[in-house]
């Protein structure tokens with residue numbers, strides 16, 4: 353294994369204050385050494401970086417590797433951060449809500465949110481108003497997750513939640529980015545802003561919980577994650593602690609919308625650079641006159657699916673994951689001490705030259721059943737793998753393409769070039785776009801028949 357000092361990779365420009373902004377450059381340079389197994393010194397100690405799909409699969413599947421609670425201040429002990437016995441109980445409790453029949457039952461929530469969303473873009477199309485695509489996608493996916501999982505329809509609070517989460521995700525991103533580059537000091541002013549934003553997120557989450565509990569039983573729709581949580585009992589008959597219920601709700605809301613919004617925004621931006629793909633996408637979605645689209649249409653939308661999967665490859669929202677071995681072990685021939693920090697990155701793995709021909713080319717045709725069967729199982733892991741495989745995968749793979757197809761049928765998204773290079777990323781906790789993708793949306797067809805609620 354090659355061992356490298358951070359100085360070898362630090363970008364030339366001054367990144368003080370925004371350490372994560374250059375994190376992708378850092379990873380690119382790490383990978384450019386041609387080594388799939390490297391290590392480097394970070395402010396938290398030595399980090400072992402693995403970029404071979406065999407190793408990555410081992411890390412994700414081996415129970416000896418656990419994840420450190422990097423996002424505890426936001427997610428507490430929820431399913432996205434927990435480990436061990438607590439994680440197992442939570443996963444067992446919530447998994448049934450994400451089995452296919454339950455996920456298909458969420459379709460009305462997706463349709464209703466889209467029916468509310470489309471008139472906003474129709475208005476923007478008529479007035480020529482500038483639309484922040486990333487924020488719009490976050491609003492839509494947040495609306496969907498709240499309707500689908502909690503049976504709740506929020507109004508302006510969607511914007512409040514979106515703005516507060518942006519601050520929290522930005523600042524947590526600075527701190528987690530320390531694993532890659534130099535330590536980051538959060539200034540007292542920023543720290544106050546962070547605490548206020550976190551308090552806003554918490555207030556909204558508590559509001560969601562109280563609102564749901566005030567609904568008469570059987571109303572509200574959705575799979576009612578909160579019913580599962582409220583009815584759960586420990587072996588000794590105790591209900592779940594309130595704090596844990598809050599943490600689970602936070603995991604579901606944040607894990608369930610931020611990621612999806614990112615992939616959709618990247619898809620719109622990439623499409624805007626590829627008129628050839630836009631034409632083919634329009635041909636595909638226009639051939640489906642059924643309103644509204646449902647999961648049964650997805651097998652007939654291979655390009656839409658390919659676009660979504662390819663955006664997940666090049667811009668995986670969860671662009672790095674950290675794990676630590678409980679016991680000393682060997683991985684890919686490298687000796688790892690107990691507690692070592694092991695970093696894997698879907699972002700670099702998805703661009704590995706050995707497993708992806710012309711890795712930097714956006715090519716939605718990579719996902720034919722034959723190509724997928726022939727590919728190394730560990731080469732495409734936007735949803736992780738092993739026991740922490742994304743719980744929301746079936747929902748994300750239905751919701752994302754349906755949103756894309758539905759909106760592509762009605763609109764063209766034209767990004768406004770504003771001095772920012774295209775595809776500029778902001779690698780925070782998730783892989784966001786750097787400037788939120790300001791754009792104009794243009795209506796393609798006259799408003800079509802009303803979508804059912």
Ligand code: HEM
Pocket residue numbers: 419431432433443603604607608609611612615668669670673674733734735736739740741742743744745747748752
């Ligand atoms: C494109 C969309 C999504 C992507 C790329 C994504 C990605 C991921 C990844 C990489 C993990 C593993 C994290 C780790 O172990 O460190 C994960 C876990 C998880 N995701 Fe997602 N996710 C998406 C959508 C969703 C949705 C829609 C939901 C919920 C409704 C969700 C809920 C969760 C939960 C609860 C976990 C924790 C699973 C566990 O540890 O057992 N995700 N997701």
